[in-house]
Each structure stands twice: as C-alpha cells, then as structure tokens.
Amino acid sequence: MRSLMFLLVLVIFCSLQMTSSATIAIESENSKCCMEFTKVKIPVRQVKSYYWTSKCKHAIVFQMFKEKEICVDPETLWVNSHVAIVDKRKRV
Missing domain, CATH: 1.20.5 (Single alpha-helices involved in coiled-coils or other helix-helix interfaces)
Known part of the structure; x- marks a missing residue:
C-alpha cells in the first residue's frame, strides 16, 4: 500500500x-532576449507591431515590416508615442 x-x-x-x-x-x-537597446529613433511607419519582453532586460521589441526585430528602451521618450500609434492602427 x-x-x-x-x-x-x-x-x-x-x-x-x-x-x-x-x-x-x-x-x-x-520572446527575444534584449541585451542592448537601439539609440536611433525608428520611423513609426516602419513599425508593424511590438511586444514586451522581460528576458535579459525589460524592453519593447518593435517588429518591422521588413521582418526585423529591434529592442528599444521603454523609458525612451519617443517609444511611448510609437506604441500609441501602432495601437491606433490595430483598432482601425
């Protein structure tokens, strides 16, 4: 037993x-592991979508129309406006 x-x-x-x-x-x-962030401001028209990741560093990964993924710091000033514009595109 x-x-x-x-x-x-x-x-x-x-x-x-x-x-x-x-x-x-x-x-x-x-999820992508972001070790470093881009320092260049990405044109919002090239961003297809995004997702959050917390692997390695807390970051936002922008998925570009050319099948490329770029890690950006969520604390950067222009990133929040890009996220808002991409969110608007999804709703329309």
Whole structure:
C-alpha cells in the first residue's frame, strides 16, 4: 500500500513538472532576449507591431515590416508615442 501511494505521488509530481516546463518553453520561443537597446529613433511607419519582453532586460521589441526585430528602451521618450500609434492602427 505504501509503495502504491509513493508511486502515485511520484506520477503527480512528474506530470506537474512537465506541464510547468512546457509553458516556459512556449514563452521562450516567442520572446527575444534584449541585451542592448537601439539609440536611433525608428520611423513609426516602419513599425508593424511590438511586444514586451522581460528576458535579459525589460524592453519593447518593435517588429518591422521588413521582418526585423529591434529592442528599444521603454523609458525612451519617443517609444511611448510609437506604441500609441501602432495601437491606433490595430483598432482601425
């Protein structure tokens, strides 16, 4: 009886470990690791979309129309206006 209970606990523990690591794997595929930020102001017409990332550094990643991704510092003045313009495009 004790070995059956131990086996049951072991199976539950292993299944929890597998499901929690699966979410980490999915998140890491979609997130870019930003080690440094661009210092150049990007023209907003070239920005297709954006996403937030907290891997390596807290940043916004702009996805460009030319299939390029650029890390920017969310504290930079022009970044918030670019995010607002891209959000407006999505609503229309």
